[in-house]
Amino acid sequence: MSDDVQNKIEKATKLLHAGIKEEENGHKDKAKEYYLVAYRVMLEAANDSPSDLKKKRLDQCALILNAYKRVSGERTDFTVKKQNDDEIVEGEALLEEIGIEKPEIPKVTFEDVAGLDDVKNEILGKIIYPMKFKELSQEYNIQFGGGMLLYGPPGTGKTFIVKAIANEVKARFINVNPSTLYSEWFGVFEKNISKLFRAASLLSPAIIFFDEIDALVPKRDTSNSDAAKRGVAQLLNEVGGINSQKNKNIFIIAATNNPWEVDEAMLRPGRFDIKIYVPPPDIVARKKIFQLNLAKIKQVGNVDYDLLAEETEGYSGADIEFICKKAAQNVFMEAVKTGKSRPVETRDVIDVIGSIKPSIDYELLEKYSKYGSAF
Ligand SMILES: Nc1ncnc2c1ncn2[C@@H]1O[C@H](COP(=O)(O)OP(=O)(O)OP(=O)(O)O)[C@@H](O)[C@H]1O
Ligand SMILES: [Mg+2]
CATH class of the missing domain: 3.40.50.300 (P-loop containing nucleotide triphosphate hydrolases)
Known part of the structure; x- marks a missing residue:
């Protein structure tokens, strides 16, 4: 297959997925636009294809067009039936x-x-x-x-x-x-x-x-x-x-x-x-897990999330959830004792990290990687 046709097919597929995403989010107009461009690009690919592949690609065009019609309100086919x-x-x-x-x-x-x-x-x-x-x-x-x-x-x-x-x-x-x-x-x-x-x-x-x-x-x-x-x-x-x-x-x-x-x-x-x-969280995911969990606490200071993510290599999402809860608990206890409330700060979280071990180690990861490479 020529590179050009391959590129077009890839582009059309991406556009189709973008359309699906928009449709899912309820943005029908945007979805419609994506579907239409996806259709045009796929049509070009079909026209440039040798005759044995042309039919298949034209079928795909028809499907994209169906998606386009669907968001245009012609019909839907994914409603969940109501149970009695x-x-x-x-x-x-x-x-x-x-x-x-x-x-x-x-x-x-x-x-x-x-x-x-x-x-x-x-x-x-x-x-x-x-x-x-x-x-x-x-x-x-x-x-x-x-x-x-x-x-x-x-x-x-x-x-x-x-x-x-x-x-x-x-x-x-x-x-x-x-x-x-x-x-x-x-x-x-x-x-x-x-x-x-x-x-x-x-x-x-x-x-x-x-x-x-x-x-x-x-x-x-x-x-x-x-x-x-x-x-x-x-x-x-x-x-x-x-x-x-x-x-x-x-x-x-x-x-x-x-x-x-x-x-x-x-x-x-x-x-x-x-x-x-399902791997352990990487640095970006760890940052987000800290953010998601600390967002549940009203009293939070200006926390350095990047630092927390850097300091928690080998910690699982569940570990991080626990760390956040423990940090909040510690500050709460302090507030009860002193009678003064204050926000949870970076150092409160770092203290907890220092006191618990990560639950994932290299050896365990090796075992999964060996298992996964067998298929
Ligand atoms: N990727 C993640 N994003 C957000 N939160 C996460 C993530 N991973 C773990 N968590 C947090 O950790 C908690 C525990 O995760 P969960 O119970 O799904 O782990 P699990 O993989 O099923 O563990 P186990 O193998 O022990 O059953 C979740 O409730 C969630 O709060
Ligand atoms: Mg589980």
Whole structure:
């Protein structure tokens, strides 16, 4: 393919994405402009293409034009159906039976998640856009859904980002803790799993989030009971079933700190086949996490955020959240004692940083990088 055509296709794709972004933010007029230019550029690329590729590119033009028509108010195809109340009551009751709290649509948004741009892009492309633009994604043969495994060091925002996904797609967040599902009693573990998936379909759109998946489905060779084996078989079945029914509006996301301890059968195609590494925050993300957390405190001085970010290499987002809370607590205690309130300053935060160790070390990062390079 000539460079010129390739450049045009790339440009059109970027414009299309910019349009999608504007549309998402409710800026229909801007979105319309982007779609129209994307269409023109793609049309030029199509016209410059050899005949065997021309048809394909013209099809893409037609799709962009559809997006243009959609924002022009011709029709939309991503409204979430309204659930009827009976289904919700039944779904919540099933979850209660298996010790899972009533699922809500979380308040956390993508804006609250600092850094992790690659992770966000991957999630946008694989979950959020395909869900919001269902028809468009089908026309590009983009597979919708699929199980996703997030892995990485503790406290880096895995649970947090899944909540943000649920918020973005307006799905209920079903938080599954392995200990509530598991049971040694004959048949109970399998039954619990069936109840969970039945509840999710009643409550859809929903995200089933399996935290600490390595505890629920550990590698089979590690002394598993019969109950555990049957439960895992059931889970594999259900996950495979959901992933093959693309219209169910149920996403399955799992998280772990120890991906190497997860049963490999769980990671095969059709199950948790999208694996995403969630790294510790870099310096820019750390700065933002400090800003986000200190913004929750009314009494804040003129804090040097760059310095705080520099001083916290190896600290996770959860560490930083803890540091901010501790600094505020210290100043609060001081105010109680002295009877004088004062703002939290840079040095208060630095003092706390000096008193706690970072939770992420080089050795651990090496382990993830080795794991990730195997696929
Ligand atoms: N990238 C981030 N941006 C903003 N806040 C973050 C980020 N990472 C972590 N945090 C903060 O740390 C808290 C803990 O993060 P979270 O529970 O999502 O970590 P996790 O990766 O799920 O950890 P674990 O592996 O221990 O379950 C969050 O509630 C959030 O306040
Ligand atoms: Mg977590």
